[in-house]
Amino acid sequence: MTxxxxxxxxxxxxxxVGVAVSSMxxxxxxxKEEEVFIDTNLAPNTxxxxxxxxxxxxxxxxxxxxxxxxPDGFVVGYYFAWxxxxxxxxxxxxxxxxxxxxxxxxxxxxxxxxxxxxxxDNEGKLDPSPARIRFDAWTELPVIDSxxxxxxxxxxxxxxxxxxxDTVLMGTPCQFVWGGRDPDGMGxxxxxxxxxxxxxxxxxxxxxxxxxxxxxxxxxHFFYVKGKDETGAENFPSNYKFVMNFDPDSEILTxxxxxxTLTIADGDTIWFTWRARDRDEEEGPIGGGxxxxxxxxxxxxxxxxxxxxxxxxAEEFYFTSSVGQGNEHHVSSDxxxxxxxKPHEFRVYAKDDRNRFENPSSAPDDRxxxxxxxxxxxxxxxxxxxxxxxxxxDFTVTWDGTDIDGxxxxxxxxxxxRVSSWRQTDTTSVSYEAVEPGEHEFRVRARDxxxxxxxxxxxxxxxxx
Numbered sequence: 001m002t003x004x005x006x007x008x009x010x011x012x013x014x015x016x017v018g019v020a021v022s023s024m025x026x027x028x029x030x031x032k033e034e035e036v037f038i039d040t041n042l043a044p045n046t047x048x049x050x051x052x053x054x055x056x057x058x059x060x061x062x063x064x065x066x067x068x069x070x071p072d073g074f075v076v077g078y079y080f081a082w083x084x085x086x087x088x089x090x091x092x093x094x095x096x097x098x099x100x101x102x103x104x105x106x107x108x109x110x111x112x113x114x115x116x117x118x119x120x121d122n123e124g125k126l127d128p129s130p131a132r133i134r135f136d137a138w139t140e141l142p143v144i145d146s147x148x149x150x151x152x153x154x155x156x157x158x159x160x161x162x163x164x165x166d167t168v169l170m171g172t173p174c175q176f177v178w179g180g181r182d183p184d185g186m187g188x189x190x191x192x193x194x195x196x197x198x199x200x201x202x203x204x205x206x207x208x209x210x211x212x213x214x215x216x217x218x219x220x221h222f223f224y225v226k227g228k229d230e231t232g233a234e235n236f237p238s239n240y241k242f243v244m245n246f247d248p249d250s251e252i253l254t255x256x257x258x259x260x261t262l263t264i265a266d267g268d269t270i271w272f273t274w275r276a277r278d279r280d281e282e283e284g285p286i287g288g289g290x291x292x293x294x295x296x297x298x299x300x301x302x303x304x305x306x307x308x309x310x311x312x313x314a315e316e317f318y319f320t321s322s323v324g325q326g327n328e329h330h331v332s333s334d335x336x337x338x339x340x341x342k343p344h345e346f347r348v349y350a351k352d353d354r355n356r357f358e359n360p361s362s363a364p365d366d367r368x369x370x371x372x373x374x375x376x377x378x379x380x381x382x383x384x385x386x387x388x389x390x391x392x393x394d395f396t397v398t399w400d401g402t403d404i405d406g407x408x409x410x411x412x413x414x415x416x417x418r419v420s421s422w423r424q425t426d427t428t429s430v431s432y433e434a435v436e437p438g439e440h441e442f443r444v445r446a447r448d449x450x451x452x453x454x455x456x457x458x459x460x461x462x463x464x465x
Contacts, residue, residue: 044070068119102137104231142227171286218245248350265405266375276350
């Protein structure tokens with residue numbers, strides 16, 4: 001039994017060893033050794049070599065410079081991006097500089113940007129910390145250098161006259177020409193847009209610097225043009241004022257005397273003759289003409305003549321200062337406080353067939369208004385004593401009064417006006433008694449039957465012995 005037991009035990013030990021060895025072989029056949037990756041490539045470094053100071057302002061056209069180094073290889077290029085670091089925004093370049101155009105608000109306001117750049121080495125490794133700069137980009141707005149109408153007063157060579165009104169014959173096409181530039185665009189083209197009055201602006205176009213407009217109605221108009229640079233910034237529109245349809249023109253033909261030189265005798269009649277013309281009718285391609293003519297005297301009389309009332313646009317009208325005649329066009333011989341008469345003003349102005357009134361001219365030879373007076377003022381002459389003469393303490397001053405278009409009805413006089421008051425009389429003399437010796441002054445003036453006082457007064461000085 002003992003030998004048998006030993007045999008079984010040996011066989012079992014051999015079996016266990018076999019199983020153990022088989023298990024080790026099985027396990028060693030199913031297990032794989034892990035690989036460990038060790039990156040020995042150092043990342044490159046990047047720096048901006050020329051850029052604005054942080055948060056400084058720079059022109060929208062900005063030239064940026066950068067470079068990179070790689071401690072264990074070499075740099076093959078760079079990736080850059082604006083304002084965003086997502087993968088799709090990065091752009092590769094082998095260059096170390098570039099001229100960029102930063103985006104600007106269309107109103108020309110500054111806009112903040114961030115520029116990123118990072119190097120990539122010969123094994124494709126990127127700089128993990130890109131160089132960056134933040135700055136505010138700005139732009140100068142486009143400038144309209146010139147704007148004129150062909151044939152207008154501002155056209156080059158026409159004689160610059162900024163105060164002259166530009167008027168165009170009705171129906172005549174208007175050609176406008178302009179020029180502009182971008183002060184900081186380095187030669188970049190400017191696109192232009194235009195409009196007339198409040199109509200919509202045209203589409204922006206590059207290279208379009210003139211336009212001809214055929215259909216413009218009668219009246220005052222404004223032509224506008226504006227420019228836009230490559231950033232989208234637009235300048236405030238420049239404007240050009242012009243008038244389509246010449247003003248009608250009227251002219252006083254008679255009286256022939258210059259305005260302000262004529263005085264009419266009280267009761268007499270003054271006649272006015274005038275004419276009115278419309279240049280658009282005489283020279284324009286689509287007609288024109290006078291619709292109405294208006295006349296006025298001072299502020300109390302106004303009359304309108306329609307085209308049917310006029311013959312060759314000429315008429316005549318009269319005024320008189322005589323109330324007794326019952327004339328409805330009576331003119332008062334009013335007085336001024338200082339003597340003489342108030343001036344009267346006759347005016348004439350026209351309206352054309354497009355309801356445009358004449359714009360009165362200030363030119364002295366353009367007679368649209370005429371100033372005159374009614375009633376010549378009276379005058380006086382002291383007959384005694386003589387100016388600078390000598391009289392006793394009791395004396396009489398005498399004078400004469402005349403009125404070429406009426407009669408003198410009263411006088412005012414004063415002796416030594418510094419100490420005495422004016423007195424009135426209907427005689428031509430006044431006597432004084434016991435006047436103190438020394439130098440004295442006497443003044444007198446006349447009033448006529450139209451209640452018009454003499455302009456100024458007569459004055460003499462004399463000595464009382």
